[in-house]
């Protein structure tokens with residue numbers, strides 16, 4: 716698919732603040748700092764539509780973007796941010812759970828893991844949840860520009876093995892700095908939207 720337009724819709728701190736439209740939604744999930752917001756900017760080919768910061772835990776709300784006037788991409792708060800206070804952390808994870816479990820228009824998830832790191836306990840839990848719920852998802856290994864070209868494939872295979880995912884699982888390497896993986900991910904998103912719309 717091609718992205719012809721992308722616009723910020725709203726930022727939700729509570730479920731009631733999520734957009735009421737029944738548009739198909741695809742959510743970006745992953746630990747804090749894995750590169751969710753950067754990846755959205757890369758998809759949109761916009762430098763700053765989505766706020767990126769060197770400070771982990773920056774995205775504390777669900778941010779909704781309308782793509783091609785048709786569907787929403789949702790930037791979820793990153794998990795595993797140790798410096799957030801216990802209370803703030805519980806609030807996010809509470810909302811994340813509500814969103815993931817009750818949002819009917821959520822059609823698919825883009826699950827990000829850093830290509831250089833072993834999946835964390837939270838990565839495993841999230842992936843397990845996606846599998847258990849039969850939620851369609853694309854696993855994306857981010858920041859592949861930080862690995863030498865020959866190291867990318869073995870790193871991705873290692874991550875698949877550690878997450879105990881079947882060989883048929885869709886997995887892509889991505890660099891938001893070089894846009895590597897962009898065409899493939901857009902293809903996957905287009906298919907996911909089409910399937911959800913047809914269903």
Ligand code: GTP
Pocket residue numbers: 745746747748749750751752753754766767768769770771772773774791792793794857858859860861889890891892893
């Ligand atoms: P939270 O909002 O805290 O959950 O983080 P996030 O997952 O949205 O990460 P974000 O996009 O803010 O990126 C975190 C840091 O990683 C920033 O300093 C980015 O510049 C850097 N980064 C993101 N993607 C890439 C990439 O593909 N390559 C490289 N080299 N750095 C990246």
Ligand code: MG
Pocket residue numbers: 751752753766767773774790
């Ligand atoms: Mg972010």
